[in-house]
Amino acid sequence: MAAEPARPSHPFLIKLPGVYAPQGDTRLLMTALERERIRPGAVVLDLGTGSGVLALRAAQLGGSVIAVDVARVAVVTARLNAFLHHRRITVRRSDLISAVGEHSYDLVLCNPPYVPSPTARGPTRGASRAWDAGPDGRAVVDRVCDDAPAALRRGGVxxxxHSKLCDPDATVRRLSRGGLEASISARAHIPVGPVLRSRINWLRARGLMSADDRFEELVIIRAEQT
Known part of the structure; x- marks a missing residue:
């Protein structure tokens, strides 16, 4: 049996203003990452890296990591954290998979914007673009689903x-249509945070939350190129 992976030895992270801070969704995705048992030298892409915490963990586990984010401040933050924690991580400013070339990857990690928003597409600037994702929460999720098959090597994952609010079953179906073997591999419930509370009446009016909801369900979608 493989040894349990070491927990991160450098918990301290710099987080510049406007960069998404690691939260419950980050922890859930990190646990899923650790379960994958990354082989040494596996090529990993971290989409929407933010602070770079997941990229750092993937590198610590032996991956060769490329981290991308559309926000300049996130790119700077991730580079600083990689430098401070002595990890070789390539950090680029990029809009999802489309700007990273014709490369393919053994593992793609993504914590996308997924919170349903009253705005049509979510903002293009400011901290809220880390979570706002249009009325159904799928403005970015669907793009990842559509780009992932071409980005994954055979056996790549x-x-x-994302949240149950943006329809995990739709994500599984969309990835499956792209030829991937997709499923919901983990679930967790976290207390409703300030972003959801700030638009609770709108979410209730759309039938996405009820008056007594105190927790949000998060899911991990795992999709493999077979």
Whole structure:
């Protein structure tokens, strides 16, 4: 049996203003990452890296990591954290998979914006673009689903976290249509946070939450290129 992977030895992270702070969804995705047992030198892509915490963990587990984010401040933050923790991580400013070239990967990690928002597509600037994802929460999730098959090598795996509010079954179906073997591999319930509370009436009016909801269900979507 393989040894349990060491927990991160460098918990301290720099987080510049406007960069998404690691939260419950980050922890759930990190647990899923650790279950994959990354082989040494596996090529890992971290989409929407934010602070770079998942990229750091993938590198610590032996992966060769490319981390991308559309926000310049996130790119700077991830580079600083990689430097401070002595990890070789390539960090690029990129809009999802489309700007990273013709490469393919053994593992793709993604914690995308997934919170349903009253705005049509979510903002293009500011901290809220880390979570706002249009009325159904799928403005970015669907793009990841569509791009993932081409980005994964044979045997490669996509791990993506998002909320039950944006229809995990739709994510599984969309990935499956792309030829991947997809499923919900983990679930967790976390207390409703300030973003959801700030638009609770709108979410209730759309039937996405009820008056007595105190927790949000998060899921890990795992999809493999067979």
């Amino acid at each position: 996509l791990l993506m976290v």
